[in-house]
Amino acid sequence: MRGFAGGALERLRANPAAVLALGVIFAVVVTALLGPWLNPNDTHTIDWLHVAARPGLQSAHWFGTDRLGRDLYARTLAGARVSMAIGLVASILSVVVGVSYGAISGYLGGRIDQAMMRVIEIFSGLPLIFFVILLTVIFGRSESLLFISIGAVGWLTMARIVRGQALSIRRQDFIAAAVASGAGAGRIIARHVVPNVIGPVIVYATLTVPQIMLFESFLSFLGLGIQEPGASLGTLIAEGVGEMEAAPWMLAVPGSLLAVLLLCLNILGDGLRDALDVREG
Amino acid sequence: MNHPLLQVRDLRVDFGRHTALRDVSFDLFRSETMALVGESGSGKSTLARAILRLVGAAQGRVEFMGLDLLRIPASQLRAQRRNLQIVFQDPLASLDPRMSVGEAIAEPLRIFEPTLTAAERSRRVAAMLERVGLSAGLAGRYPHEFSGGQCQRIGIARAMVLHPSLLICDEAVSSLDVSIQGQILNLLLDLQREAGMTMLFITHNLAVARQLSHRVMVMYLGRLVEIASCDALFAAPVHPYTRALLAAVPQIPPLAAAAPAARGERAVPDVTASGCAFRDRCPYALRVCETTDPPLLEVAPGQWAACHRSHETLNPLS
């Protein structure tokens, strides 16, 4: 895919906003992964001497501490790791499921496509928060529940997008040529349809990550997701809201980190779409 | 008379209410080049796709090597595909933009000769590229890096890599520059001669058809209106549409007078209408042409025409 990827990379490099966004995301990821080595504090040790301490570069706690005296720097980075991991893993799952589903549905067309689309429409119609709350009431809070509910949502739009692309691709001559060469449906979907929808898939995947992170944060904010003492940006924000007046940094730090990550992912997604949309020649 | 390689009988293709092909029957013999000429809406591309079962036929038979291609199960059809290949009109659109040209040519090999090693496959691909006039080193490049003529050579290489018995060329040179057309046509002629391959060459360009073919079929609005040997068709066309078509082709130097050409425009075919599809534009139409569809009959040895007045038009018409 040299021809395709090379041109796209060039165009992306020429987009200053996207490059900056990529840089910021990269910086955050590196810090989240390496951060613990830079600061001696960990996420659950309670510092009785500095409960709800203000942030300060001179003190031992750069971002301050929370209500229980736990270091906010360490907790925020841990929260960032969890949120990004969930975002990444859930996005990958949604890409895999969504692309397969959409490609098969779009390529096969006809009644199979109609049936598969009905399934998507049913899922889309579900009021998801109520669904999650209902499951929580029945099964109790758990992290696997978090994954299930995110999983139920993430792949839907991806499947729709890929299906739309597949519907138009299957009319093209090179698909007829593949059929005339004796290729079966499986080979055509895997080798001809999927590689040709990669462009929109990559773009949408980059936009799915912030969506999922936001959804997870929302669920955690509602108390339906990550449990104590674990932290995600959502749970940290929930705690911070409670202390908004007394210790605003508890909200400001995780809140702004989440906002920055989401903003950069969206900018990167837009930049990727512009870079990949241009046809060659 | 040797047994025909391909026998099409009463083929009919409908797209909803619109009938694209009706009552199409003909034979194709080994090693011959049959040109299929017609204008837009004649159904010639639909015929190619129907033979290959790329579109569904409402009725009819397509007998190829003893099998009815329209009725055999899908797996058996796939196995037969190595013997029936097609080259499309738009060279760039018929190549997957995300596959290198070497991979595109290798794909039929992967499907039908999966036991080949990677090295053997590369060798076959390289040989095919050289055979169509491209350097073997170009196998790693992508379709957008080539010109239209080169893309068509790649399409031909892909179609020929398994040495099919029948090659269908659907307007294979129509989108190419005039100075390139000859190169591609010569390539097709050479390949055909070498392999004794049968070719169905679809085109709207009568002059190209004349240079290339042994026999010619003419279609109008989904029906076959004339079949004849190349010499006979161009020297003495029987069907009024064929005459109109020949008269309409601009020539260098330009012809002085205009022979009776076709009046008006091609009508939208109405499934329920009876009579000859060409009657609205035919300068020789009679009452019977409005009521009865003329059957395709042999008016002279090897020459077939679907016209009520075909027995007359062998002699000059008044």
Next chain:
Amino acid sequence: MVATLRIDELSVSFAHRTGTAAAVDGVSLCIAPAECVGVVGESGSGKTQLFLAVMGLAGNAKVSGSIRFQGEELLGAAAPAINRVRGSKLTMMFQDPMTSLTPHLSIGTQLAEVVVCHLGRSWGEARIAAGRMLERVRIPEPQRRLNQYPHELSGGMRQRVMLAMSLLCEPALVIADEPTSALDVTIQAQIIGLLRAVRGEAGTALALISHDLAVVAGLADRILVMYAGRIVEHGAAAELFRQPRHPYTAGLLECVPSLSGPRLARLPTLAGQPPRPGEALQGCSFAPRCPRAADRCRSERPVLTGASTRQVACHFPLA
């Protein structure tokens, strides 16, 4: 007598990732009143870009040189001056009849609009004029067409409508860009006949752009052959076809399969392919494909030489 169209050293170039590509490279030509000039060339010859530049439709290309229409310079002229001329006295018919008419306006409205804007008549008068023009282009059931929409018409009929639109204000020059390429052979013959008839009646000059030599042969008084952005030969049509002097013209004529000549075992061809726009070439752009090329051809660019009515750009012209 002032020429209807006079072009001097026109160049049209596009900015490219790796530099600039010249689609048209120093072209000069003249079209006299009521003359029909055929411009022949394959892809990359620049024939369409040339006339798009004349119409001011060259997009973001860089255009240099001079374009004089009935004595007035068009290149660099102010927008009102160009708009006065464009669409009324200098009109263009495009190749694809499907996309050149506005899909959501009726035929009558589109035709009348031209008359209202350029000739200042009322809408009522304009519609009458439109109806009359549709009769002139011999469209079947002209009054009915006025209320129809482009998608309801066939390709041939849309081309007639385009011709009608071009003729409404009695232009001095109509540019027809591949007017028959998208049409069936039988319809093509009708449109060529129509163009011939209308030319005779209206006395308009016609610039006919085509890759099809035979189409041009039926209509043109004079022919210009273009290759890689330059004119390589021009002359009276009959003479050019009988005795081409440039190897490209000769090769092209040989490559066109004919209905009447002998059937050949192998078709004549030109080796290689036309250069892509932007491929910088030293010497004659046709040299890589020319059977007669010598060293001089590869280093020195030939210029158009010869009598004013018969010129060829070749170091070793034929005959």
